[in-house]
Amino acid sequence: MNIQRIKIAATALLSALLLLAGCGGGGGTPAPTQPPTVAAPTGVTATGGTNQVTLAWNPINEADSYTIYWSSTLPLTKANGTRIEGAVSPYLHSVTVSQTYYYFVTAVKNGVESEPSAQASTVSAHNGEALYATNCSGCHGPLAAPTFHDRTFAGIKAAIAANRGGMGVLSSLTDTEIANIVLVLPNHH
Ligand code: HEC
Known part of the structure; x- marks a missing residue:
């Protein structure tokens, strides 16, 4: 056996081994590399209710938790959105103002x-x-022409606190409720 034949034999053996190794175990496909992070949630829906928005999304098995970002103006980004960490779907977002929420x-x-x-x-x-x-x-x-003048949140709070005209009975109204009354009052004139 000369050197040349040994070289050819060795090369053939090496090729066979490499072929075997390539086919070994996983059927030839290399293991997929793990993505660095978890995938973004899908199926996110927002449903407006009275003084609230219900958010829902599809749960992800690998996720430890979820963070909601919201804003009433566009564009909404991670940098400018208000964060709600540790949220669970469905999430009830309490809001006071009737407007579009993103x-x-x-x-x-x-x-x-x-x-x-x-x-x-x-x-x-x-x-x-x-x-x-x-x-x-x-x-x-009627709402179209209220007989009081101060149409501000503070003015109404003060009138209730001072029991003006017996308004003290309204002390159980929440700030959100008063804010929503202010929203529908005709503007100052
Ligand atoms: C039981 C009757 C009564 C109810 C209910 C009542 N008010 Fe009054 N309110 C009065 C009277 C009477 C005055 C004027 C009394 C005064 O000036 O001393 C007054 C005064 C006010 C004032 C201050 C005065 C002005 O003109 O700005 C505001 C503001 C006001 N009311 C808002 C409201 C709002 C909003 C509600 C409902 C959330 C309400 N009130 C419910 C009787 C009532």
């Missing part, structure tokens, strides 16, 4: 946050008209 959700795994989900938005409703009818119209007339 959201996206991220998943968190090992302290690393996913990319933002697709954005969802909705308009929340409020019950200002109903609150006025129940609590104010009996003494102050």
Whole structure:
């Protein structure tokens, strides 16, 4: 056997071994590399209710937790959105003002946050008209022309606190309820 033949034999053996190794175990496909973070949540929906928005999304098995970002203006980014950490779907977001709210959700795994989900938005409703009818119209007339002058949150709070005209009975109205009454009052003139 000369050197040349040994070389050829060795090369053939090496090729056979490499072929075997390549086919060994996993059927030839290399193991997929793990993504650095968890995937962004999908199926994010926002549904407006009275003084609240309900957010929901599809749970992700690998996620440790979720973070909601929201804003009432666009663009919504991780940098400028208001964060709500540790949220669970469905999440009830309490809001006071009837307007459009924009959201996206991220998943968190090992302290690393996913990319933002697709954005969802909705308009929340409020019950200002109903609150006025129940609590104010009996003494102050219809919503179109209230008989009081101070249409501000502070003015109404002060009138209730001072029990003006017996308004002290309204002390159980929450700040949100008063804010929603202010929303529907005709503007100053
Ligand atoms: C039980 C009757 C009664 C109810 C109910 C009532 N008010 Fe009054 N309110 C009065 C009277 C009477 C005055 C004027 C009394 C005074 O000036 O001393 C007054 C005064 C006020 C004032 C201050 C005066 C002004 O003109 O700015 C505001 C503001 C006001 N009311 C808002 C409201 C709102 C809003 C509601 C409902 C959440 C309400 N009130 C419910 C009887 C009532």
